[in-house]
Amino acid sequence: MVVACLYCDYRGQKEQTPAGMIGDLLKQFVIALPKIPKEIVEAFLAAQGHIGGRVPQLSQILGMFPRVLACFRQAFICVDALDELVVEHRVEFLCGLCEILEKSPNTRLFLTGRSHIQPELESRIPCSISVISIQLSMDDIKSYLETKLASDPDPEAMDASLRQEIMTKITQEFSEV
Amino acid sequence: MNQNPSHYQISNNRDSFNVTTITNHTTIIEDERGQILSWLSPLKSGKRHRDVAGARAKGVGDWVLKTAEFQAWQRDADGQPSDTVLFCRGVPGAGKTFVWWVRNSKQTLITAYLIPVPWLSIPYVRLRVRMW
Numbered sequence: 001m002v003v004a005c006l007y008c009d010y011r012g013q014k015e016q017t018p019a020g021m022i023g024d025l026l027k028q029f030v031i032a033l034p035k036i037p038k039e040i041v042e043a044f045l046a047a048q049g050h051i052g053g054r055v056p057q058l059s060q061i062l063g064m065f066p067r068v069l070a071c072f073r074q075a076f077i078c079v080d081a082l083d084e085l086v087v088e089h090r091v092e093f094l095c096g097l098c099e100i101l102e103k104s105p106n107t108r109l110f111l112t113g114r115s116h117i118q119p120e121l122e123s124r125i126p127c128s129i130s131v132i133s134i135q136l137s138m139d140d141i142k143s144y145l146e147t148k149l150a151s152d153p154d155p156e157a158m159d160a161s162l163r164q165e166i167m168t169k170i171t172q173e174f175s176e177v
Numbered sequence: 178m179n180q181n182p183s184h185y186q187i188s189n190n191r192d193s194f195n196v197t198t199i200t201n202h203t204t205i206i207e208d209e210r211g212q213i214l215s216w217l218s219p220l221k222s223g224k225r226h227r228d229v230a231g232a233r234a235k236g237v238g239d240w241v242l243k244t245a246e247f248q249a250w251q252r253d254a255d256g257q258p259s260d261t262v263l264f265c266r267g268v269p270g271a272g273k274t275f276v277w278w279v280r281n282s283k284q285t286l287i288t289a290y291l292i293p294v295p296w297l298s299i300p301y302v303r304l305r306v307r308m309w
Contacts (some may be wrong), residue, residue, distance in 0.1 A: 007224055015220060023218030036213055044213045101261055107263040108250060118266060130246045132258040134267035137240060176299065 003076040006029035008084040016085060018092035019058040025077055026061055029068050040064055058092065069104040082113035082121070094124035101127060110159075137148050141174050142167070238247070 004025045037040065041063070041134060047054040069075050081089055085093060101107055111121065112134075122129060145167055152158055241247055250263040 006220075007222055020218050024220040024222060027214050027217040028222070030214065030217065036210060040217070042214060044216050047216065053216070061217070072239045107261075110250070110265075111262065112265040112267070115266040118264065121262075121264060125262060127262060129262040129264055130250055130259045131262065132241060132244055134241070136263050139240075145278045149184050 001074045001076070002029060002032045002072045003078065005078045005113075006080065008081040013084075013086050013089070016089060017087050018129055019056065019061060019095055021089075022096045023056060023061045026064060026068060029072070029075065031138060033068070033071055037067060037068075039067065043161040058096060062096055065100050065176045069100070069107055072105065075104065075107045076110060077107060080112050082111055082114075083117045090120070091124065091162065094121065098125045098127075101125065107143040138171060138175065143170055145170060 005028070006024060007019055030040065033119075043056065043060065047056065077100070080092075081098075082090065097109060101109065109125070113121075115133075118131065149158070149163055149166065246260075246263060250260050
């Protein structure tokens, strides 16, 4: 079993082209193999034959996927914050993911994003999609605060009552949201 | 990444690429391997993963793993049919970063974590995953 991950980031929209992102996923799967498949080495060498070295096209990268994924019993692709991609890139990227799923049935997708992305996702990837709505729970807030308080760089500035006040006030405000 | 020199072997065609598993040549092999990997994509997801993993509070968000949806999705492909795609959606301000930490080993041990960013100024749901 193997997992590849990708972080979409609105600050990196220029670099995050569909070919770059799908290529990054492929790279992670290739790293998990004992050696780089021959067809990828050959494609690389062919690209080096061009002046300046030709970057791989999306269709070329997608073409390499089935053989690489066939090396694993199960593959997981996880992509964070789909909505942070520019729209034009997102369409191509989702279609690319869809192609990977179609040609490699041993692959699962884990995606996150804001709710408004869901209809687009469903239209680009027409297969069974399970949805979880993420909401921050009170337990999560408490765990987070406790961790932060425990790692306070200046513990002398904090006493039990201040600690208690922080816990109470923040959790109270959260419950009122 | 596996540091075993034999893993730097690039292809069966050893003559063309000067590939060998002799330790002295590890650097050369590593360079070629690195070049090919960089050619596949200039993006680097590993660093961001480490940044986020360091910020995670223990136990936060573990509830997601217990949901029927997550269980159904991560079910073994050899078992019952499972959903192909799992979509975690959240409004801006839900404030979580999700980490999927998979130990890609023979034990196939899977654990997952949620990382919160300060909830007062958070963006929203984030997923962090790393091949191990």
